[in-house]
Each structure stands twice: as C-alpha cells, then as structure tokens.
Amino acid sequence: METRVYSVKEDWYARITIAVAFIALLLGGVFGVLQVISRTPYWPNLYEYLAGLGIGGGASELYYRGLTAHGVLLAIVLTTFYIVGVSAYLTPRVLGVNIKPQTLNVSLAMMVIGTALAAIAIIFGWANVLYTFYLPLVASPLFYIGAALLILGSWVFAAGVFISYLEWRRANPGVAIPVTFFGIMTTFIVWIMATIPLVFIVLKNHVPASLLGWEADALESRLFFWWFGHALVYFWLLPAITIWYYYVPKALGVPLFSETMAKIAFMLFILASTPVGLHHQLVDPGINPYFKYLQTVLTLIVASPSMLTAFNIIATMERAGRAGGGDGLFGWLFKQPWRDPVFTGLILALITFGSGGITGIINASYQLNNVVHNTAWVVGHFHTTVGTAVVLTFMAYTYLLIRDLYGRNVILRNVSLAVPILWFVGMMIFSISYYTAGLAGSPRRTSIVTYGGSIPPEWVLPMQIAAIGAIIFSLGGLIFLVQFFGSLASGARIPLTQPTLVIMNPHKPGPATILDNIRLIIVAAIILNIIAYSGALIEIYYLRGLSPVPPIHP
Amino acid sequence: MESREAVFEYIWILLIVAVIVGLSASMAYYGFARGLNPTCEAYTLEEARKAGISLEPGVREVGPGIYEVTIDARQFTFIPREVVLKDPNRVTFRVYSLDVIHGLSIVGTSVNIMVLPGYVAEFVWEPPKNAKGEFLVLCTEYCGIGHQLMYAKLVIERSSAQMAGGG
Numbered sequence: 001m002e003t004r005v006y007s008v009k010e011d012w013y014a015r016i017t018i019a020v021a022f023i024a025l026l027l028g029g030v031f032g033v034l035q036v037i038s039r040t041p042y043w044p045n046l047y048e049y050l051a052g053l054g055i056g057g058g059a060s061e062l063y064y065r066g067l068t069a070h071g072v073l074l075a076i077v078l079t080t081f082y083i084v085g086v087s088a089y090l091t092p093r094v095l096g097v098n099i100k101p102q103t104l105n106v107s108l109a110m111m112v113i114g115t116a117l118a119a120i121a122i123i124f125g126w127a128n129v130l131y132t133f134y135l136p137l138v139a140s141p142l143f144y145i146g147a148a149l150l151i152l153g154s155w156v157f158a159a160g161v162f163i164s165y166l167e168w169r170r171a172n173p174g175v176a177i178p179v180t181f182f183g184i185m186t187t188f189i190v191w192i193m194a195t196i197p198l199v200f201i202v203l204k205n206h207v208p209a210s211l212l213g214w215e216a217d218a219l220e221s222r223l224f225f226w227w228f229g230h231a232l233v234y235f236w237l238l239p240a241i242t243i244w245y246y247y248v249p250k251a252l253g254v255p256l257f258s259e260t261m262a263k264i265a266f267m268l269f270i271l272a273s274t275p276v277g278l279h280h281q282l283v284d285p286g287i288n289p290y291f292k293y294l295q296t297v298l299t300l301i302v303a304s305p306s307m308l309t310a311f312n313i314i315a316t317m318e319r320a321g322r323a324g325g326g327d328g329l330f331g332w333l334f335k336q337p338w339r340d341p342v343f344t345g346l347i348l349a350l351i352t353f354g355s356g357g358i359t360g361i362i363n364a365s366y367q368l369n370n371v372v373h374n375t376a377w378v379v380g381h382f383h384t385t386v387g388t389a390v391v392l393t394f395m396a397y398t399y400l401l402i403r404d405l406y407g408r409n410v411i412l413r414n415v416s417l418a419v420p421i422l423w424f425v426g427m428m429i430f431s432i433s434y435y436t437a438g439l440a441g442s443p444r445r446t447s448i449v450t451y452g453g454s455i456p457p458e459w460v461l462p463m464q465i466a467a468i469g470a471i472i473f474s475l476g477g478l479i480f481l482v483q484f485f486g487s488l489a490s491g492a493r494i495p496l497t498q499p500t501l502v503i504m505n506p507h508k509p510g511p512a513t514i515l516d517n518i519r520l521i522i523v524a525a526i527i528l529n530i531i532a533y534s535g536a537l538i539e540i541y542y543l544r545g546l547s548p549v550p551p552i553h554p
Numbered sequence: 555m556e557s558r559e560a561v562f563e564y565i566w567i568l569l570i571v572a573v574i575v576g577l578s579a580s581m582a583y584y585g586f587a588r589g590l591n592p593t594c595e596a597y598t599l600e601e602a603r604k605a606g607i608s609l610e611p612g613v614r615e616v617g618p619g620i621y622e623v624t625i626d627a628r629q630f631t632f633i634p635r636e637v638v639l640k641d642p643n644r645v646t647f648r649v650y651s652l653d654v655i656h657g658l659s660i661v662g663t664s665v666n667i668m669v670l671p672g673y674v675a676e677f678v679w680e681p682p683k684n685a686k687g688e689f690l691v692l693c694t695e696y697c698g699i700g701h702q703l704m705y706a707k708l709v710i711e712r713s714s715a716q717m718a719g720g721g
C-alpha cells in the first residue's frame with residue numbers, strides 16, 4: 001500500500017515546538033547548574049553573588065525561584081513541547097494521515113501563550129511554589145492560568161491525534177495499528193487521563209485560593225496532584241519508548257523483535273499508569289495503609305511493561321547483531337552501530353532507564369519508601385528517568401530531526417558522539433552520588449543543607465561528587481544545544497524530501513487483533529482508577545471530613 | 555530459531571510475574587502480619603479538640619521510657635527546637651502544622667513523615683536500643699523561602715544501666 005501525504009503543516013508545527021523545547025532545556029539547564037553548585041556543601045553559593053547584585057529577595061529566595069523554573073521548564077515545558085512536536089512529525093509519516101491544521105494552530109497558540117504567562121510569574125518571583133505547587137502555598141493566578149493554557153493546548157493537539165486515528169481507521173478497517181502510532185496514541189490517552197484530576201483540583205482549590213483567598217485542604221490537594229503526578233512520568237516516558245521502538249529496528253535494518261509484546265506493553269501502560277499516585281504519599285498521614293498497599297501492587301504492575309520494553313529492544317539488537325556475524329554470549333553487542341550518536345544515545349537512555357526503574361520500584365515499595373522519601377535519592381531517581389531516559393532520547397533523536405525536519409546539516413558533527421557519552425557518564429556519577437547522600441538522609445529541594453554547622457559529615461563527599469557529575473552531563477547538554485541552535489542558524493541547507501512523502505508499510509499490515517481494541521483497555525483503566533481511589537476519597541471526604549486552611553504566599 | 559526465541563520471551567514474562575508476586579507478598583507480610591507500615595494516623599485539628607487531645611508542644615514522660623512528644627511545625631521552625639529523651643523505649647509523636655505542608659525526618663532513623671496543615675500526624679517510634687546522642691531533625695518538604703532554616707535537635711540519653719542491659 002502506498003499513500004502520499006504532505007506533512008507541511010505538521011512539520012511547521014514540529015519545528016516551532018521542538019525549538020521551544022530546547023530553549024526550555026537551555027534556560028532550565030542554567031538554573032540546574034546554578035543550584036547544584038550552590039547547594040553543594042562548602043562550594044560557592046552562586047545565588048549569594050546574584051543576590052549581592054541586588055536581584056531578588058536574598059540567596060534562598062533566588063534559589064527556590066530558580067528551582068521552580070528548573071522544574072517547570074524541564075519537566076513540563078521541555079517535555080510537553082517536544083512530545084507534541086515529535087508526535088506531529090511522526091503521525092503523518094507512520095499513519096499516512098494528516099492532523100487537522102486547526103488543531104495545530106489552536107494548540108500552538110494556547111501552549112505558547114500559557115508558557116509565556118507562567119514564565120513571567122516564575123521569573124518575577126510571583127510563583128516560588130516549585131513545580132509541585134502544593135497548597136496552601138500559593139502562586140500568582142498568572143501561574144495557574146498559564147499552566148492551564150499549556151495543558152489545554154496539549155489537549156487540543158491530542159484531539160487532533162485522535163481525529164487522525166479515526167480517519168485512518170475508517171480508511172483501513174480491520175487493519176492492525178502501526179506500533180509507532182500505537183505509542184503516540186498511548187501517550188495522549190495517558191495524558192488526558194492524567195490531567196483530568198489535575199485540572200479538577202486546580203479549578204476547585206488552587207485558582208480560588210490564589211484569586212479569592214479561599215481555604216483549601218492540603219491532603220485533598222496532594223491526592224489529586226499525585227493522581228496526575230505519577231501518570232505525568234509516563235507521559236514523558238511513552239514517547240521515548242515509542243522512539244526506541246521506531247528507531248532502533250530502523251537503524252539495525254531488522255523488524256522489531258515482537259510487535260505483540262510492544263502492544264501489550266502499551267496496553268499495560270494505559271491500564272496502570274494512573275491508579276498509582278498514592279505511592280508518592282506513602283508517608284502522608286491520613287490515608288489508610290490498605291489503600292496505599294493496593295496502589296503499591298498496581299505500581300509493580302506498571303513496572304512490568306518497562307521490563308517488556310527493555311527485553312524487546314535488547315532482543316532486537318541481539319537478533320541484528322547475530323545476523324551481522326556476532327556470536328557467542330556477547331559477540332552481538334560489538335556488531336551494533338555504536339558510532340551513530342542517535343543509536344548510542346537511545347541505548348544509553350535505555351540502560352539508564354534500568355537504574356531509574358529499579359530505584360523507582362524501591363521508592364514505591366511500601367516500607368522502603370520511609371528511608372528515601374523526600375531525600376536526595378529521589379532527585380537521583382528522576383534524573384535517571386525523565387532526566388536521561390527521556391531527555392537523552394529526545395536529544396539523540398533530534399540529530400535526525402535537524403536533518404530531516406529542519407533541513408540542515410548538523411554542525412560539529414564529529415563531536416556528536418560525545419553528547420550521549422558525557423550525559424550518560426555524568427548522570428551515572430550524579431545519580432549514584434545522590435542515591436548515596438539520600439540514603440544518609442540528605443534532603444531534596446533544600447537550598448543550603450549545612451543546618452548551622454550540624455550537617456552530617458557523610459553527606460558532604462557524595463554531594464560534591466554529584467555536583468561534578470552534574471557539570472559533566474551539563475557539558476554534554478551544552479554541546480548539544482550549540483549544535484542544535486548552530487545548525488538551525490548556520491548549518492548547510494539540505495533539500496528535504498518534503499513536501500512529498502512516500503509512506504510504505506515495511507511489511508504487509510496484519511489484521512487487527514484484540515490488542516488493537518483501545519476502547520476496551522480505556523474502560524478497564526477507568527474501572528481500575530475507580531477501584532484504586534474510591535477508598536481514599538471516601539476516607540478523606542466522608543469518614544474524616546476535610547480540614548481546609550487559608551492560602552499562604554511563600 | 556523462532557521457537558527458541560519465544561522460550562526466552564516466556565521465561566522473561568515469568569520472571570516479571572515472579573518479581574511482582576514476590577515483592578507484593580513480602581510487602582504484605584511485613585506490613586500487615588508484622589505491623590511495619592510506612593504510615594501514621596491522622597486526625598483533623600477539630601477532631602483533636604473534640605477528643606480533648608492536648609496540642610501543647612513539649613515532651614511528657616507518661617511511664618518509664620514511654621514518651622509523648624508534641625511538635626508544632628511552622629514556617630520556619632519546630633517547637634520545641636530541642637527534644638531530650640532519657641532511655642526511651644516507645645515514643646508517640648504528635649506533629650501538626652497550622653500554616654503550610656512540612657516534613658519531619660530524624661536523620662539516621664526510620665522516622666520520616668509528612669506534616670499536613672489542619673491535621674495532626676500521630677505515629678509511634680521505638681528507638682533502637684543503641685540509638686544514642688544527638689540527631690538532626692529537619693523539615694523535608696519545601697515550606698517557603700526559609701525552608702532551609704527549619705531544623706531541630708533530638709537528644710537521646712542512655713543511663714549506663716540501660717546500655718548494659720540493652721546491649
């Protein structure tokens with residue numbers, strides 16, 4: 001089957017959103033470097049110097065302002081913009097159907113305006129609430145309005161993706177969904193399911209608290225925030241996994257080891273990504289241990305598709321490596337295209353995800369959570385997941401997009417391989433050191449951890465080594481950003497195969513199976529959410545009753 | 555070839571299932587059969603008032619080695635800032651906040667909980683017999699721009715008789 005589609009509009013959209021994503025990486029990264037150096041014991045507090053220049057309300061105020069910017073820019077802006085961009089780029093290519101241009105225009109406008117409003121609030125210090133914005137700390141209404149516009153804009157894009165799917169389904173009845181598009185759909189299904197509780201609680205509690213000074217309940221707000229917050233992790237991760245499934249077989253010239261396994265993984269992600277938020281509240285008072293335990297088990301279940309994915313990708317590599325003459329137990333490992341920075345970046349991201357997955361299971365483990373909750377351990381953990389499995393995948397894949405989407409040669413091509421290696425090595429040093437400091441009780445988020453001289457000595461060395469690791473991976477990021485913006489500005493133009501694009505299915509599309517029945521799995525996921533959360537909701541609303549408190553500006 | 559690969563696939567899936575079942579069972583056993591729960595009771599401030607529970611910050615020794623410690627966590631300090639316990643066997647903490655969310659962790663112990671405003675968090679800690687000396691108590695949740703100033707001290711004193719007996 002051969003279809004011709006013109007992806008002019010999608011490519012325009014992707015060029016803008018991906019560029020915004022990397023502007024966010026640049027700014028968020030600067031704050032990251034400032035804070036990791038400043039909070040390291042016995043290292044210079046850079047925010048002290050900035051405060052000395054008369055900026056802001058003191059070194060710690062600037063630190064928390066920067067930390068809010070770091071979290072929002074990297075965890076929300078970078079990820080959301082890149083994800084909509086790469087999904088817009090891939091959808092017409094893997095599905096042979098365009099995305100409705102109106103949804104692209106509207107979503108871009110909403111997301112850009114929303115981001116600008118939230119950015120103003122953060123930069124002027126009107127929103128020092130960190131990216132989790134727990135009530136009763138409140139930010140300026142501008143912050144919530146901006147965030148809401150960003151999220152609603154992404155919903156409009158999601159609607160565009162779903163409409164494309166329905167169009168494709170009408171034209172191709174009874175045909176199996178291509179795996180890459182299955183991944184994109186899964187991403188946005190999880191995103192909608194995740195953001196519904198967030199939008200609900202922000203409208204119910206945060207906006208009235210911020211605008212009108214209304215009282216709100218802290219436990220209720222946290223419950224809904226984390227109902228969103230854990231699924232947010234899968235919103236970041238699913239496009240990265242989709243890119244692994246899409247690009248690794250392509251780079252190796254073999255089919256994916258098992259498309260069935262990939263689809264089962266995506267189904268499990270839809271099923272269990274959302275009803276697991278209580279694992280972020282294991283040490284919260286006021287939630288019955290049985291409800292926490294139930295969600296702990298569900299968390300273990302949602303870890304399983306990640307394990308299936310790792311197997312599937314590595315099995316694909318082994319198959320290709322053996323076909324290429326690599327034999328013995330590990331010979332196939334040497335037959336991989338390691339010189340390709342895209343391939344190497346994706347595989348190093350996958351390996352780091354292994355570390356993030358194991359520490360994630362520890363975080364969510366009922367009893368063990370006590371030891372690591374709100375310590376530097378958690379910081380180490382999410383820098384391996386979102387900070388590497390996701391961001392390194394996005395950066396590495398962008399080397400292809402510079403050529404195929406922006407139509408430019410990558411400048412400084414010879415150093416490209418240094419980017420994934422520096423990022424991986426630096427992140428290993430950073431995360432393992434923060435795991436170590438966290439196990440000794442060193443807190444996350446706190447600007448200065450010396451506590452008037454009573455800092456436990458076992459925190460000092462790991463935190464200093466972590467900062468060195470952070471500088472190493474930041475260097476990788478800097479090289480990447482120079483290449484990205486430099487290529488866009490001055491890379492040699494290469495003629496694009498656009499706007500005519502030929503889509504050929506690599507093999508004959510199979511018939512749709514039970515695995516292509518997305519409606520069924522969504523219904524199952526909703527039921528699972530109701531089961532997982534109804535106990536805690538009944539306890540909070542009816543058995544105990546709320547205990548609202550007035551909002552406070554930080 | 556195909557079937558050999560499929561065997562590995564099934565082995566992997568079995569391993570995943572075994573990990574899930576094994577970890578779930580172990581957590582249930584320790585949580586519900588051995589009472590090791592990562593959690594604590596909570597009641598609202600209003601419930602505390604109605605039940606006549608005193609929220610006066612301070613330390614009370616209600617029996618030999620049995621303590622009740624009430625802590626008011628607020629921007630940006632703990633009240634009291636120093637808690638001294640002599641030969642503690644069993645300590646019931648009641649921690650509450652009237653302003654924003656805080657956390658309370660005693661570094662070097664398993665005590666690590668969230669403190670939500672409007673609620674009293676109550677939990678029991680049985681200090682290890684060899685716990686002795688000064689412990690750093692710190693706020694583990696961002697509570698405003700003075701968060702880094704929020705810490706306190708716990709001192710555990712051991713009489714030589716108990717050290718000998720408990721050693």
Ligand SMILES: [Cu+2]
Binds near residue numbers: 229233279
């Ligand atoms: Cu989580």
Ligand SMILES: [Cu+2]
Binds near residue numbers: 702704
């Ligand atoms: Cu605090």
